Structures are given as structure tokens and as C-alpha cells.
Amino acid sequence: MVTLFGIPTQALFGQLLLGLINGSFYALLSLGLAVIFGMLNVINFAHGALYMVGAFAAWLLMQHFGIGYWPALLLAPLLVGLFGVVLEKTMLSRLYKLDHLYGLLLTFGVALILEGAFRHWYGASGQPYPIPDALRGGQNLGFMFLPNYRGWVIVASLITCLGTWYAIERTRLGAYLRAATENPTLVQAFGINVPVMVTLTYGFGVALAGLAGVLAAPIYQVNPLMGSNLIVVVFAVVVIGGMGSILGAIVTGLGLGLLEGLAKVVYPEASNIVVFVVMAIVLLIKPAGLFGRER
């Protein structure tokens, strides 16, 4: 058996791949959280639940309308985004004048309601979602076997993350967004409808969670609690990357996924806590996060 530092390469790369997949989801989800936090100053606790809703939306579209994976990849995030727009417009927007804690409590409540409702309707056991035909099978890379679908998840998530980064950091719309994050009053005084921008930002942020949910559906089972298992780690990722930092969310998400994978090979007992150990260290040394700016 080929080994690297005394670890079989098959196991090492296998775990690193798994780590990269998890990292892709961390990145997508923490990206959405970062976008939302930057603009709304709301810690969106419903993010994990909306990721789950994204997965369920894909599953329901298939079950009831025979709509397959590819259209669902677009439709499910749209539905989740629409839900987010309604949520922001009818509830969240009323809380901006109050302490930020209220936004957190509201979204936490929404998460509980969503998860409870889906558990009530569909039970706690998972629903299987098939891998689309085009992405079945895998590639033998020589040093490891790469299932096509997992490769696709990594690519799709990277494209989405980089596309979002580009849109925010390099386009005119992104400039509005960055400016409004800094000084919404002045941006509004320049004639830009900031409340609409805020609503759309929230919709976009949660649509990213919905997209992550669809991507996850064929890998993990579609399960009402799939979001709550993930979101705790994602919040740690956001804290490590720096609240509101776009690039920080992406890099930290992928990096920590890899780190987790590495821990699974090197010292499996630590794999579940390694992210939180890193979080504690980062908070001690650089409280604003690796990529964050002090506010």
C-alpha cells in the first residue's frame, strides 16, 4: 500500500475529498450568511433551515411534478429566495430599528418552525434523492477514485462563490452593495432604493443556501434536520473568516473543510471539534476574524 507520512494515500485523499465537499457547503452557506450580515446586520439563524428547504424543494419538485435535478438547481433556490424576500419584507424589516438580537431571535424561530413543519410532514428519516444520470459514475485519478457528482459539487460551489465574489467586489451593483453596507443613509440620499436592495440581498443570501441544499440532496439524504447539523459548523466558519467578509467566508469554508478531512485521517477523535478549536484560537488572537475588519 502507498503511504504518505505513514497514512495510506487512498484514505488520505478520500478524506481530503470529503473535506473539500464539506468545505464547499461551508463556503456556500457562510457566503450567504456573510452577504446577509454585511448588509442587514442580521445573523440569519434560519440559514440552515433554508438549506434544508432548498433540498426539500428539489425533492418535492421531483416527487410531485417530475421536475428533475437540473431545473431544480435553478427553481429551488428561486423558491427559497422568494420565501426569503417575503420573510424580509413582512417580518425582518420591522426589526432593524431594534437590537440586532431580535433579528437573530426571529430567524431562530423561523428555523424551528420550518424544521418542525417538515419533520411533521415528512418524518425525521431521510428521503433519498437520486444523482442525475449525467453525473453518475466516477473517475479513477490514479491515486484515488473521484465520484463525478462530488467533483461537480466542488466545481459548482467554487463557480458560485467566485461569481458572487466578483459580483460584489468588481461590479457596479456590488459597489452599491458595499457602499450601502458602510453607509445606507448616504447611499439612499444618492437616490438608490436601499430598502429594496436589502430585501433582494436577503433573498439572494438565502437562495445561496437553497442552492447548497439542492447540491447536497443527492449526497446526504433529504432530511428535516440536515441544516441544523451543518449550521453550527458554518457559524464557526463565519466567525473564523470574519463576520461579513465575502472572501473570508469562501476561503475559510473550504480551508476548514479540508482541515476537518485531514483531522479525520490523522486524529479522528478530533475531527468534530477541530473547527471549534480553530475558532477559539482565532477569537483569542484576532477577534475580528481572519479576514474581518474591526468595526
Place this chain on the structure above:
Amino acid sequence: MPDTPMLEIADLHAFYGESHILHGVGLEVRQGEVVTLLGRNGAGKTTTMRAVMGIVSKRTGSIRFRGTELVGMAQHRVARLGIGYVPEERGIFSSLSVDENLTLPPVVKPGGMTVAQIHELFPNLVGRGSTQGTRLSGGEQQMLAVARILRTGADLILLDEPTEGLAPVIIEQIGRAIHALKRRGFTILMVEQNFRFAATIADRHYVMEEGHVVDMIPNDQLAANSEKLHTYLGV
């Protein structure tokens, strides 16, 4: 019709939360004029500007711009009518480059200045496009704050203390720019503590005290009123 005021404020009251800041402000600015608001700190000059822009949303009375009532209008629509706002704190965005800051405010009307014309007016901004906005010096940030409004086609400009905290040589440069803007036909309402500077530019001065306009002095009568003005401003 040069006789109808471009901006007409009547009996304007404005509030920050429970505090009543403006107590019936009335003033007018005619097309092509440069008008200043003078007064001590806390007299309500900045609040008057912020009330026009809708940033202070709790207000009663009337603010008419070319006959359109601004009180009660959605905040983002005010700028769209052709009013440009240069805030006291300048409001340069640190997460935006100089170019991004310059092109941020949307064009609201045709007839705005081109970037080339703006660069001619403020040569300091040339070649700084990719610099982070807040890395400019205070004077350059002030120029940028004015410059970005000129692109939009706004023809009434609200300038809140454009010379505050700037070195005399920079103040001179800002003054030249404001003169150039006046020649181009811009109408300007300006808050200014430095009334010596104001006197070199303005057509008329309104003096504010405790949320009221207490006096209006045409610039050519400034010398005759200098004693009164000293009492108002406490200088």
C-alpha cells in the same frame, strides 16, 4: 422664470427622536444662486440640509423643489429630482476605490459633467482612480465628495461645510471649484462656519439660531451688517 425659487422651505420643523431641532425654518434659494446658512454649532444648519434630503424623516412644514413637495416623499426619490448632497463628514466609502466612489451616485438627469471635466476641475483626483477612497487626504476626499455629485446631473447642490478642517491652500482650491460651478449654472446651498470664505462666494446668507432663520443678509450688505453678524456668530 428666475423669480420663482428653486428651493422653497416654509415653516419646517424637524425632529431627532423626541428632540425638536428645527422650529419653523423658512428660506428660499433661486436658480443659479449660491446661498449659505451661517450660524453657531447646533443652530440647525446641517439638520436643515438633512431634512431636505429626507435623512431626517420626522419633519413637518413644506420643502418645495421646483414646486414639488419633498416632505413625505420617499427618501431615495429626492436625489432623483436633481438634488445632490455633499455631507459634512464627506461620506467617502472605504470599501470603494476612488473611481467607484466617483461613479457611485446614479445619474439622475442629463447634463451632468463628464469625468474628464471633473478631473479638470479637481486635478488632484487624476490618476488616483484605483486608490481606496479613504486613503485620499481630507482635502482630496472633500473634492471627491463634491465631484461625484457633479456627474449625476443634479443642479441643486447641498454642500455641508466644504471647508471644515482643511488647510488654507485647499480651501482656496475648493473655493475656485465652487466659483466654477456657479459659472456653470449650478445652484448651491451651503452650510459654512467660515463666513470669510462664504463671503467670497455667496450671493446671500441666511443666519440660523436655535432652529430658526433669524436673518437674511445679501452678500453686498455684509460689510454694513458685520457687527450684527459678529453677534450672531459669536466671533
